[in-house]
Each structure stands twice: as C-alpha cells, then as structure tokens.
Amino acid sequence: MKQLLAGLVGWLLVLQLSFKTVNGLSDQSSSHQNALAGKLYNVLAEDKTENIFFSPFSISYALSALSLGTEGDSFKELQTALSLPAEEAEILKTVSARFTEILKGDENMTVANGFFVDRNFEVKEKFLNHLENDFHMESRVMDLSANPSNSTIEINKWVENKTKNIIKDLLSSDSIDGFTVAVLVNAVYFKSQWIHPFDIKETKVRPFYALDKVYETEMMLIRRKFNYKYSDDLESHIILMPYVGNYRMLLVVPKEIDGIVQLDAKLKEGLEGNSTMFLDSFVTDVEKTRLKLIVPKCKLEVKTDLKDLLQKIGVKSIFTNGHLGKISDDPRLFVSDAVHKANLNIDEISTEAAAASGFSISNRMSPPRPITIKADRPFVFAIVHKVTKSMIFVGRMSHF
Secondary structure, three states, rough: EEEEEEEEEEEEEEEEEEEEEOOOOOHHHHHHHHHHHHHHHHHOOOOOOEEEEEEHHHHHHHHHHHHOOOOOHHHHHHHHHOOOOHHHHHHHHHHHHHHHHHHOOOOOOOEEEEEEEOOOOOOOHHHHHHHHHHHOEEEEEEEEOOOHHHHHHHHHHHHHOOOOOOOOOOOOOOOOOOOOOEEEEEEEEEEEOOOEEEEEEEOEEEEOOOOOOOEEEEEEEEEEEEEEEEEOOOOOOOOEEEEEOOOEEEEEEEEOOOHHHHHHHHHHHHHHHHHHHHHHHOOOOOEEEEEEEEEEEEEEEEEEEEHHHHHHOOOOOOHHOOOOOOOOOOOEEEEEEEEEHHHHHEEEEEEOOOOOOOOOOOOOOOOOOOEEOOOOOOOEEEEEEEOOOEEEEEEOOOOO
C-alpha cells in the first residue's frame, strides 16, 4: 500500500504583552470560526502572487483566550471579529463547544498552549485560572525582561518540541525586550494520511503556471472517485479529499490557468455577504465522480504579521490602548506583537503492500471517462473538520 503524508503542519501564534509609557460546537460556533477565516483570507489575498497558509482554528482559540482579559473597545473589537457572545460564561461555553468537538479522540492533531509570564509581573488569578482550566494552557514563570535572550531561546525550544521540530526560531532576537511581561503561545501540529493515497509511480515533474512565472515541480496523480462538483459561479472545480480520521482537504481549482484572480474576487464577494451560507455551499451538493486528479507535492512555510492583519479587520485597541484590565490593573499594558507561522508538507511515503483476491459481477458498460483536473495553476485549499465543518487550516498555493 502506498501512503501519502497528507498533512504535516505546525504553526504558532505569539502575543506579547508589554508595558509602555502612556501619554495622556455547534454549527453556529464553527460558522463563526469560518467567518473569521474568510475575513483573514480576504486581506491576505490582496497580494495576488504570494502563498497563503494560516490556521483560523488556532488564531480563534488564542484570541478567545485573550478576550477574557480585555475590556472596553478591546473586547468589543475581538467580540466582533470572533463573533463572541457578550457574557464571559457564554464565551467559555462557545469556545468549549467549538474546540472540544474538534480535538476529542483524534490523534491526527495536537494542540499545545503556553503562557510565559515575567517573574515580576502579577497576573490576576481569575484570568490565569481561565487560561489553565478552560483553555488548557501551560503557564511558566520566566525572567523575560531581565534576560530576553535566554527567554527567547527557551520559548523557541518549547515551540520546536511541541511541533515535532517543524517550527524553529519562531521568536526573533528582538521579539522579547526589557518591557515584555508575558508571551502567549498557541501551537498546532497536524499529521494525517489520505484514505486514498496517490501512486508514487505516477509522480512526475510537470509545469505549474503561476501568474508571473512557470515552475517545473513534482506533481502527483490519482484516478478514482471523489466527492466533486463544478461551480459555475466560481468557475472552479471543487474536490473533497478525505484523510484518515476526522478531516478532509477541500480543493478549489480554477478552470482557467489565470483564474485565481477571478476566484479571489468571487471569494471576497461571497465572504463579505452571508459568509456562513457561502462557505457551507462548498461542501454541499457534491457527488461521487470519477476524476483524474493532478496535485503538486508542496512544502509551505509562511510567516504572517498577525498584528497588521488583525488591525485590518478591526482589532486595533489591544495594540494601542490595551484595555487589558482583566489581566492586570496596570493601565500601561498592551499587546506589542502578534506573529503567526505555519508550515505544510504534502509528501509521499512507500509502505509494504498487502494483497487480497475478490470476485465481483458487473455489467459490461465501460465506466465513464474520468474528469481531468490539473491543479497546475494557483488554487485555494483548506483542511476541514468533517463533523463541525470548521476550517482548521486555509491556504492558497500561488508559486513554488
């Protein structure tokens, strides 16, 4: 049996809390998370030539945790961005429903959360209890401000360990300074195999037509039935490729070689409308269809300035005025930085084959010729949780 290492993903979200001188499960919960995915994708997709890869699942998780420490405009902005309820108890209930269903009983995904606090910074007990008990965060006291260099090394090692050595050097040498009092880290590691693996013998170097260049890269090929439909509105093929376990990959491949520009425009229009209905439409009305599917082997490493990204969707006050009074009484507290790093590796592995014999009776009609779909052009993809329909990871392959 030939197997494919279908997803090897690690990413991190880092929120630094610093002092400064002041001058003067449900379907509903998954829909909220997918709406956030749409907002973030629309901003990132403004650059037509860059690769995109991020985890709305974990960004939502970390920001939901942070929201419990916010007040005033900071809370209102996070509430709007994350579609959170107004009451703290309801936030905890929503978050619990959203993430417990996704994480329970699945060995394909591991989530690790860390809250690293400076030795001389006092965190309110209620907020710390929420992090540890409701968000399952590991808290650790460190000499952040007194020894930024060693703290950076230690946190980077923690990150590397939690992501099976995939994410390295998340924090740069200037990420922590003498004003840093806390660092919140959320790490996700995802690894799974296709239910229907590609045949390694079919993998060949083929062209990939980016908007500005043609790349020669390894492409995998498979012939079999997948859940599929063609969207006239998006002018794109939509394919659902199942993983072993609770996940599947959603592929959206434009019909035309340069169709990603029109696809992104259609996605933007749909996501700015009824995003829930629009995203649900991707996985409804699909039919088992014989396909000849060509997909590139790919490795992505994308580091995103989450601070800039969040401000573009309206989350601004945590980076300026702070309003973090539920974390500490000090009014100087604010979020100084937010970093998101995501890695994806789609690769093949050969294993020992097993054989069995069986006999079947069929009619003499030849099966219909398969529809050929070549992901040899920029395309959009997502890793989706089957039960909740939550988009765990979202990406766009634009170039190699």
